[in-house]
Amino acid sequence: MFEETKKKVRKYLSNDIGIDLGTANTLVYIAGKGIVINEPSVVALNQKTGRVVAVGTQAKEMLGRTPAHIVAVRPLVDGVISDFEITEEMIAHLLRRAEEYLPKMLGPRVVIGVPSGVTNVEIRAVRDATKNAGAREVYIVEQPMAGAIGIRLPIKDPVGNMIIDIGGGTTDIAVISLSGVVRSKNVRIAGDKLNNDIISYIRSEFKILIGEKTAEIIKMSVGNVVPGEPMEASIKGRDLITGLPREVIITDSDIREAMSQSIESLLEATKEVLETTPPEILADVMSRGIHLIGGGALIKGLDTLLFDYLKIPVYVTQDPLTAVARGAGIIIENLDGFEEVLILNEDELPRKK
Ligand SMILES: Nc1ncnc2c1ncn2[C@@H]1O[C@H](COP(=O)(O)OP(=O)(O)OP(=O)(O)O)[C@@H](O)[C@H]1O
Numbered sequence: 001m002f003e004e005t006k007k008k009v010r011k012y013l014s015n016d017i018g019i020d021l022g023t024a025n026t027l028v029y030i031a032g033k034g035i036v037i038n039e040p041s042v043v044a045l046n047q048k049t050g051r052v053v054a055v056g057t058q059a060k061e062m063l064g065r066t067p068a069h070i071v072a073v074r075p076l077v078d079g080v081i082s083d084f085e086i087t088e089e090m091i092a093h094l095l096r097r098a099e100e101y102l103p104k105m106l107g108p109r110v111v112i113g114v115p116s117g118v119t120n121v122e123i124r125a126v127r128d129a130t131k132n133a134g135a136r137e138v139y140i141v142e143q144p145m146a147g148a149i150g151i152r153l154p155i156k157d158p159v160g161n162m163i164i165d166i167g168g169g170t171t172d173i174a175v176i177s178l179s180g181v182v183r184s185k186n187v188r189i190a191g192d193k194l195n196n197d198i199i200s201y202i203r204s205e206f207k208i209l210i211g212e213k214t215a216e217i218i219k220m221s222v223g224n225v226v227p228g229e230p231m232e233a234s235i236k237g238r239d240l241i242t243g244l245p246r247e248v249i250i251t252d253s254d255i256r257e258a259m260s261q262s263i264e265s266l267l268e269a270t271k272e273v274l275e276t277t278p279p280e281i282l283a284d285v286m287s288r289g290i291h292l293i294g295g296g297a298l299i300k301g302l303d304t305l306l307f308d309y310l311k312i313p314v315y316v317t318q319d320p321l322t323a324v325a326r327g328a329g330i331i332i333e334n335l336d337g338f339e340e341v342l343i344l345n346e347d348e349l350p351r352k353k
């Protein structure tokens with residue numbers, strides 16, 4: 001009985017949160033409540049004062065539309081912190097907003113996901129940024145592990161689970177068994193690269209310049225990595241020769257062509273991971289399939305293409321963009337149960353790489 005009460009009190013007082021610190025989007029999960037913040041990883045700064053003007057959705061709306069002294073920046077590039085101070089400011093801002101949902105007794109305990117294969121220096125940077133932003137304790141987990149937990153794969157069992165997390169900056173390919181990452185690969189080919197591929201293709205084929213936002217929209221609407229029902233869209237850009245606005249029609253086949261090299265590299269990278277996976281675990285993966293998470297999981301046709309290439313079943317997770325945050329949340333709600341997946345401290349737990 002007493003134990004029950006203690007549990008309830010602890011739950012009431014706890015302010016534990018899970019964070020998916022993504023290149024494109026940052027999500028905050030509050031223990032017992034779920035995801036309360038889901039916003040683009042963008043910070044708008046006033047360069048005259050050095051002050052943060054806006055964070056998240058508000059800041060993203062300012063991208064490309066700011067007066068000269070206000071710049072909108074993405075503090076994470078290729079899945080890693082490129083600007084330490086701005087990242088810290090962004091986390092601090094999000095923690096303050098999360099506090100609306102929390103009892104403000106102590107700084108929160110935070111589980112935060114990092115891409116697989118990051119260096120100790122990068123882990124320290126994430127840990128310090130989160131601590132300086134007000135966290136009482138910080139636990140680091142590799143994003144593919146958090147994602148696998150988020151989609152409830154049996155990561156603690158002695159079976160191979162394979163997950164591919166295609167985000168904005170990085171793609172993490174990982175095989176997990178017995179709470180550990182058995183094989184993994186992290187490539188800097190993901191949503192941002194595909195947007196840039198589309199920009200380059202349209203520049204060279206149509207001689208017009210389009211912005212990143214337009215590229216992303218057509219990737220989502222017209223992009224399909226396997227030929228299917230024909231699709232087209234009209235896009236506006238700046239004519240490279242006249243400098244004036246011009247409109248062109250692009251088709252799914254243009255976008256497929258634009259993305260083909262990057263998609264090929266993703267297939268190759270997946271194959272490389274499978275080639276070095278121990279046979280027993282490989283057999284598990286072949287029967288249990290590959291799970292796609294992250295925004296890139298929604299690229300049309302990618303599951304079919306992967307299946308055709310590898311002959312292994314491929315599943316697109318429901319709600320792939322929130323998998324890592326849900327996993328970080330499950331971990332913080334049950335820290336004792338997930339101790340072995342955490343990178344506690346780089347000195348305590350020497351990393352393999
Ligand atoms: N329907 C869709 N089709 C294709 N791509 C999509 C779709 N929806 C989102 N994306 C892409 O997914 C990416 C964002 O995914 P996600 O939020 O998982 O990344 P992230 O976790 O912030 O990045 P990272 O894990 O690399 O740090 C963006 O590049 C976006 O364009």
Ligand SMILES: [Mg+2]
Pocket residue numbers: 020022023143165167168294324
């Ligand atoms: Mg991610």
